[in-house]
Amino acid sequence: MDQLGPIADAVGAALDDLAGRDAVARMWARDHTLWQDDPTEVADRLGWLEVAGAMATQAERLAVFGDALAADGIRHVVVMGMGGSSLFPEVLARSFAPVPGRPVLRVVDTTDPALVARLSHECPPAETLAIASSKSGTTVETLSHLAVALQDVPPDQVVAVTDPGTSLAERATAEGFRALFENPPDIGGRYSALSYFGLVPAAAAGLDVDALLASAGAAAPALADPDPAANPGLRLGAALAGAVRAGRDKVTLVVDGEIETIGLWLEQLLAESTGKHGTGVVPVAGERLGPPEVYGDDRLFVAIGEHHGLEPLAAAGHPLVQLPSGGTAGLGELVLTWEVATALCGAALGINPFDQPNVAEAKAATNEVLEQGGSEIAPTPLADVLDQVGPGDYVAIQAYVDPEDGVVDALEDARTEIRDRFRVATTLGLGPRFLHSTGQLHKGGPPSGVFLQVVGDDPVDVAIPDRPFGFSTLKHAQAEGDLRTLRAHGLRAARIALSDLLEVTR
Numbered sequence: 001m002d003q004l005g006p007i008a009d010a011v012g013a014a015l016d017d018l019a020g021r022d023a024v025a026r027m028w029a030r031d032h033t034l035w036q037d038d039p040t041e042v043a044d045r046l047g048w049l050e051v052a053g054a055m056a057t058q059a060e061r062l063a064v065f066g067d068a069l070a071a072d073g074i075r076h077v078v079v080m081g082m083g084g085s086s087l088f089p090e091v092l093a094r095s096f097a098p099v100p101g102r103p104v105l106r107v108v109d110t111t112d113p114a115l116v117a118r119l120s121h122e123c124p125p126a127e128t129l130a131i132a133s134s135k136s137g138t139t140v141e142t143l144s145h146l147a148v149a150l151q152d153v154p155p156d157q158v159v160a161v162t163d164p165g166t167s168l169a170e171r172a173t174a175e176g177f178r179a180l181f182e183n184p185p186d187i188g189g190r191y192s193a194l195s196y197f198g199l200v201p202a203a204a205a206g207l208d209v210d211a212l213l214a215s216a217g218a219a220a221p222a223l224a225d226p227d228p229a230a231n232p233g234l235r236l237g238a239a240l241a242g243a244v245r246a247g248r249d250k251v252t253l254v255v256d257g258e259i260e261t262i263g264l265w266l267e268q269l270l271a272e273s274t275g276k277h278g279t280g281v282v283p284v285a286g287e288r289l290g291p292p293e294v295y296g297d298d299r300l301f302v303a304i305g306e307h308h309g310l311e312p313l314a315a316a317g318h319p320l321v322q323l324p325s326g327g328t329a330g331l332g333e334l335v336l337t338w339e340v341a342t343a344l345c346g347a348a349l350g351i352n353p354f355d356q357p358n359v360a361e362a363k364a365a366t367n368e369v370l371e372q373g374g375s376e377i378a379p380t381p382l383a384d385v386l387d388q389v390g391p392g393d394y395v396a397i398q399a400y401v402d403p404e405d406g407v408v409d410a411l412e413d414a415r416t417e418i419r420d421r422f423r424v425a426t427t428l429g430l431g432p433r434f435l436h437s438t439g440q441l442h443k444g445g446p447p448s449g450v451f452l453q454v455v456g457d458d459p460v461d462v463a464i465p466d467r468p469f470g471f472s473t474l475k476h477a478q479a480e481g482d483l484r485t486l487r488a489h490g491l492r493a494a495r496i497a498l499s500d501l502l503e504v505t506r
Contacts, residue, residue: 002321003314004239007300011242014348015228015235023347024226024234027340035352045354047186048339052194052216052332054184059210062203065179069129069204070102074157076123077103077204080145081133081197083272083436084189085161087265088335089133089201094261095328102206103129108145109433111478113462113471114402116148120462125152129178129204131159133197135189137166140363141432144474147465159204161196188354189436190268193335215332223340232323233340236302239321240270240281240341241348243300248319249446250298250394250425252284256305256325259334260286266338267427268437273342273353275441281345282394282441282448284425287415292316294420298392304334358443361488362435365481370469374477380494382501385452388492389422393448396438397501400431400479401456407498411454413505431455432478439482443489451486451493454501455479 004011018024026034028049032042047054069077079089086109093105108119130149134142149158160172164182172180181196192198194216203209225231228238240251251270253263263285274280284299289309299318303310305325314320326333346353369375389395395418401407408430415426429438431453442449458472469477479495486493 002235002239003319004321005314005317005319007239007243007246007248007319010246011239014238014242014245017348018234018238018344019226021347022226023344024224024231027343027347028224034347035354041355042352044186045188045191047184048191048194051184051187052213052220052336055194055196055199056210056213056217058199059213062199062209065200066102066203066206070206073127074103074129075127077105077129077131077201078119078123078149079105079107079131079133079201080142080149081107082109082139082141082433083268084192085133085135085139085142085197087268087437088193088198091259091261091265091331092198092202092205092207095259095331096205096207099206103204105201105205109141110403110430111141111144111432111471111475112400112402112456113458113460113475115404116145116462116471117460118404120148120152128153129157129159131161131201131204132168133161134166134168135163135183135192135197137162137168140474144464144467144471147467148462151465159200161200190272191339193265194332211329212332215326215330216336217332219333219336223336233337234344236321236323236337236341237344238348239300240345243319244279244281244349248298248300249280250282250284250300252287252299252301252425254289254301254303254307254310256327258327259304259325259331262304262331262334264437269338269342271438271441271445272356272359273346274349274351275438275445276351276355276357277444278446279349279351280441280445282425282445283438284394284427286412286428287419287426288412290416290420292318294423296391296423299425356440359436359440361443361485362439362478362482365484366478367481369477369480369484370473374473374480377480377483377495379497379500382452382496382504385450385492385494385496386418386422389424389450391423393450394425394427395422395450395452396442397426397428398431398434398451398453398482399428399456400454400475403430405456407456410502414501417505431482432475435478435482442491443485447489447491449491451491452496452501453479453483453493454496454498456498
């Protein structure tokens, strides 16, 4: 049962506002004026509403595709993508146990050369299928990974997932890729979990695509009901918007362990959809649950499943929304519920939840750095940056490190220490993944972030075919480009020595 406490009036006002505008019916009718008069980046971004039904007609094709991989001796499937093309496959890979007789699913969404080199070693070319996923077909990280993959695997062990007519689609046809899955173009990346971007990796790994789609389909009627008592997406969307209006814009996600990595996908959905024009929901995923005294009065807790430690938070006055967890069997329902909630939250906040006006800035800055050859950035003492942290802020650790390195756990310890010491929300993003996830919120959302950037050393590098630089150079350029962009927005952002940040726990 939800315990809204200090945000109850604001949530009620959000529900009244949405009801007064007939928001649920207009959303399902694809009425772009619910969000803005201009149909640009709205009218062509609402395909996710019915995609589960549309994809159900493709289930047989996907099943045949998956069966053929197993029959051909494919033992590893590597998804190469960023943001909406990689985060839900990552959730699938980390939530479901490998299916006997089917390939193991892995995702590469980093430019850290250590992980790229490790994947090449751990996935023998003769047993590996590479899936290049990119809505635009031009994602630099994905094309770099594809270039490396094509050095070892033949084109008939490569699959492309992209929008119709992209350069990646043209390559798939011209170069004889094993398959091309052209996604419905009216679905934005962060709303694409139940389209080919999520389903092709699922089918390749032998997961039950029918069950995933059926879970979403079964939830759709309730999510189209204008009665908030029947519609969990409407209640959740109003709670998110009401919390922002009430000054509690940090949404702490507490997720059932079986599907804990859904937080990675939710981060992008919430941050990229709502973080713009100086407002937005700041998603806090993966932060360890603490006692009431370590939190400020800027939090809303959203729990998926049952958890210890929530009642003391509610008793201390922190608003709490509780959603049931259907585990892996309920992933489809969970995805559609949060998509509906996020879209309605955007309507309540008066923003377009389908555009990303600031995402291109970091990409442009990265290209500038590459053209200029980069520069040496002197680390700032950690204490100088933390002195700037105040109530209502959030501290974002941005780590350009090997995602599978033990240093990530040490960074989580540092994050917890900073939260407890300053009573502020903390996030931990791995670069460049977060540039395609929470990066929009960092530049366009509330200017309450304090950004601590750390960049790991690269003892080895991996060359990128047909490029004058390797992954290490690209990674460092992305870090420097993002730092430049944050500072250009007048935000508090600094490069910190990794050793300095880890020292905070000692």
